[in-house]
Amino acid sequence: MAYESILFENNDGVAVITLNRPDKLNSFTVAMHLELRDAIGKLQADASVRVLLLTGAGRGFCAGQDLSDRAVKPGEAAVDLGESIDKYYGPLVKSLRALPFPVICAVNGVAAGAGANIPLACDIVLAARSASFVEVFCKLGLIPDTGGTYFLPRLVGTARAMGMALLGDKITAEQAELWGLIWKCVDDDKLQEQARAMALHFAKAPTKGLAHTKAAIYQSPANTLEQQLDLERDSMRALGLSRDYREGVSAFLEKRTPAFTGE
Incomplete structure (x- = not known):
């Protein structure tokens, strides 16, 4: 597939996807969804990939749905927004979460x-x-989709999630960091540099261990303590047989930098 709405790089274990409709603040169309699906599918099938960096082109990361792509006009049939979630936004969220390596997002606007x-x-x-x-859905008579009602209360708590969802106020990057919505706020001119440095770090890290760590943390809220301890046991058993674990121990004992392969 030739991409027109995104840019796609995949070099030395580092994949970079850039939303690339800067004149429209990278808002989503069906075409962009299909291109993202294709690119992520390539990453899922490529065992050499060890990290994904997702960002946006121009002055904004993403303004959400391009409303002109599914405009509701007088006299025309209403658009089935549930179908849009089923076909596009839901699968996108699930595919990002399921990738077996770290996924970094650099929000540039x-x-x-x-x-x-x-x-x-x-x-x-x-x-x-x-x-x-900005959770703008309330200003259109909608709910925060694309996982918003799932992620927000888990990250910032019910009170702040309600405020964001019901008021639609702008939350600054600094506020988002203080609330625990994001990992870190950085100076504008350092964003891409720091994001790519982090991606290069993950490209040399023990990928299988990171994948198990991701899975365990995301599973934790649904588990009892006993279930989570069992999950940790099973992960540690599997990871103890990995090449990266043996390399990590050897490097520690030999006082050298480990050469992890992700296996």
Whole structure:
């Protein structure tokens, strides 16, 4: 597939996807969804990939849905928004969460609507100091989709999630960091540099261990303590047989930098 709405790189274990409709603040169309699905499918099938960096082109990360792509006009049949979730936004969130390696999101400007919630499906979010997060759904008579009603209360608590969802106020990157909505707020001119440095770090890290760590943390809220201890046992048993664990121990004992392969 030739991409027109995204940019896609995949080099030395580091994959980079850039939402690339800057004139429309990278808002989503069906075409963008299909291109993202294709690119993520390639990553799922490529065992050499060890990290994904997701970001946006231009002055914004993503303004959510491009309303002109599914405009409701007088006299025309209403649009089935549930179908849009089923076909596009739901699968996108699930595919990002399921990737067996770290997913970094670098939010380079406004993140609104679905564009505010897609970063929350990623594992680590860095945001430029000028960036902001806006749950605009309430201003359109909708609910925070793309996982918003799932992620927000888990990350910032019920009170703040309600405020964000019912008022639609702009949350600055600095506020988002203080609330625990994101990992870190960084200066605008350092965002891409720090995001790529983190991606390079993960490309040399023990990928299988990180994948198990992700899975365990995401499973934790649904588990009892006993279930979580069993999960930890099973992961440790599997990881103890990995090449990376043996390399990590050897490097520690030999006082050298480990050369992890992700296996």
